[in-house]
Amino acid sequence: MAENPLTLPVRELTDAYARGELNPIDVTEDVLDRIDRFDPELRAYVTVTADLARKQAAEAAERYRRGERAPLLGVPVSIKDAFHLADTETGLGSLTQRGRIARSDSGAVARLRAAGSVMPGKTHVPEFCQSATSDNLLGRETGNPWDPSRTPGGSSGGAAASVGAGLATIALGSDGGGSIRIPSAFSGLVGFKPTTGSCADERGFRAMTDFVTAGPLAWTVDDARIMTEVLAETTFERTAVPHRRIAFCRRPDGRPVDPAVARTVETVAGILSDLGHEVVETDIPIQGWNEIFGPLVLDDELRERAHLLDDPELLTPYERASLRAAMQLTSAEVAGAREALDGFRLRMDDFLHRFDAILTPTVATVAFPHEKRPKTIAGEKVDWLWGAFPFTSPFNVAATPAITLPAGTSEGLPIGAQLVAARGRDADLLNLAESLETALDFDYTPVRARWALQAAPEPEPVP
Numbered sequence: 304m305a306e307n308p309l310t311l312p313v314r315e316l317t318d319a320y321a322r323g324e325l326n327p328i329d330v331t332e333d334v335l336d337r338i339d340r341f342d343p344e345l346r347a348y349v350t351v352t353a354d355l356a357r358k359q360a361a362e363a364a365e366r367y368r369r370g371e372r373a374p375l376l377g378v379p380v381s382i383k384d385a386f387h388l389a390d391t392e393t394g395l396g397s398l399t400q401r402g403r404i405a406r407s408d409s410g411a412v413a414r415l416r417a418a419g420s421v422m423p424g425k426t427h428v429p430e431f432c433q434s435a436t437s438d439n440l441l442g443r444e445t446g447n448p449w450d451p452s453r454t455p456g457g458s459s460g461g462a463a464a465s466v467g468a469g470l471a472t473i474a475l476g477s478d479g480g481g482s483i484r485i486p487s488a489f490s491g492l493v494g495f496k497p498t499t500g501s502c503a504d505e506r507g508f509r510a511m512t513d514f515v516t517a518g519p520l521a522w523t524v525d526d527a528r529i530m531t532e533v534l535a536e537t538t539f540e541r542t543a544v545p546h547r548r549i550a551f552c553r554r555p556d557g558r559p560v561d562p563a564v565a566r567t568v569e570t571v572a573g574i575l576s577d578l579g580h581e582v583v584e585t586d587i588p589i590q591g592w593n594e595i596f597g598p599l600v601l602d603d604e605l606r607e608r609a610h611l612l613d614d615p616e617l618l619t620p621y622e623r624a625s626l627r628a629a630m631q632l633t634s635a636e637v638a639g640a641r642e643a644l645d646g647f648r649l650r651m652d653d654f655l656h657r658f659d660a661i662l663t664p665t666v667a668t669v670a671f672p673h674e675k676r677p678k679t680i681a682g683e684k685v686d687w688l689w690g691a692f693p694f695t696s697p698f699n700v701a702a703t704p705a706i707t708l709p710a711g712t713s714e715g716l717p718i719g720a721q722l723v724a725a726r727g728r729d730a731d732l733l734n735l736a737e738s739l740e741t742a743l744d745f746d747y748t749p750v751r752a753r754w755a756l757q758a759a760p761e762p763e764p765v766p
Contacts, residue, residue, distance in 0.1 A: 347465040435481060487719060644700065667694065677691055
């Protein structure tokens with residue numbers, strides 16, 4: 304088996320359990336040992352649930368002994384701290400939420416529990432998931448598994464770090480504006496945002512409610528498929544991929560892109576063409592997305608968290624700024640954004656009737672150092688909020704499924720390529736992404752070597 308069984312694809316791991324080659328109890332102890340060794344440097348986890356993980360692992364081992372199977376039986380799954388895990392604090396990256404213990408699982412976690420997951424802990428998020436990085440007031444920011452001095456992105460930054468460093472096999476994240484795809488791209492992972500509304504989180508945390516969905520951060524497209532099938536309570540049929548008509552956009556919305564990122568995504572377009580697809584370079588009709596996204600996100604913040612301004616010193620600067628901006632919104636602005644939302648989605652539906660998929664960069668740069676968002680990209684000035692990551696949120700507004708794949712590296716850091724399909728075409732998108740993944744054959748060696756456990760020294764010979 305691999306040096307680290309946590310990097311095995313989910314199906315290989317569960318098959319190894321079923322054959323008795325690996326045991327969920329041993330793998331869980333390996334997870335907890337790796338967290339103990341590596342997480343002080345990485346800070347992927349905000350809470351480690353060792354007792355729960357050991358209990359779930361023992362139950363999984365017994366179920367395998369009885370010949371039972373389940374999609375994630377015995378698989379270590381980290382849980383983003385935006386979901387409720389029973390008898391565990393839901394901290395949401397905020398000092399204001401300390402001590403708030405969930406009494407039951409929210410919907411997504413309940414489905415993962417029923418599928419046999421082993422849950423070693425909850426992963427760090429920015430405060431109320433309101434940033435595309437993972438900084439909060441709880442301590443230093445989570446590190447990127449390729450280079451801990453850099454951001455893993457957000458808001459599922461801890462989730463990405465947990466998988467990328469081998470501290471979980473797969474992670475539960477959520478994506479309201481790119482919060483799965485951004486950290487996956489920065490961390491060299493597959494990140495899948497399903498069609499909005501297909502993966503419910505009943506009784507869960509509320510933010511970005513018009514746009515957010517639960518989803519996976521994973522090593523492979525197939526791993527992402529397995530978790531999403533559990534979350535959506537469905538099956539995505541795996542079929543041969545026919546020739547597709549793919550819209551390729553180098554600079555969506557005219558935004559600047561780092562030259563290395565641009566070159567990598569151009570290479571991906573060439574690979575898709577070599578696979579027999581018709582790749583058409585074109586603009587994408589996403590203009591106006593932020594005039595919809597911004598007011599509706601702020602309206603959620605006002606409704607859910609305006610009372611927290613009573614103690615502003617407990618909030619991050621970005622959450623304070625969001626709440627104060629929300630208080631300046633008018634009802635007319637919110638109503639206008641909601642009215643425009645339907646039109647935007649219909650426009651994208653029409654575009655995706657003419658094309659089977661869209662290819663774009665996932666983010667505009669590679670991961671940058673902590674607290675150093677780029678001020679310029681490719682020689683052009685960019686705004687602080689969206690400059691590095693302007694290409695994911697439009698597809699939350701559109702409610703379409705979208706996936707990022709690791710496609711190359713620059714300066715030793717991964718670059719992601721994003722594929723998008725029409726609403727409800729999740730299975731087609733996963734099948735296309737899986738065929739592209741095979742052709743890309745991304746090399747994970749550097750990051751896996753970075754977090755490899757050192758072999759124990761040979762014992763001294765007995766005289």
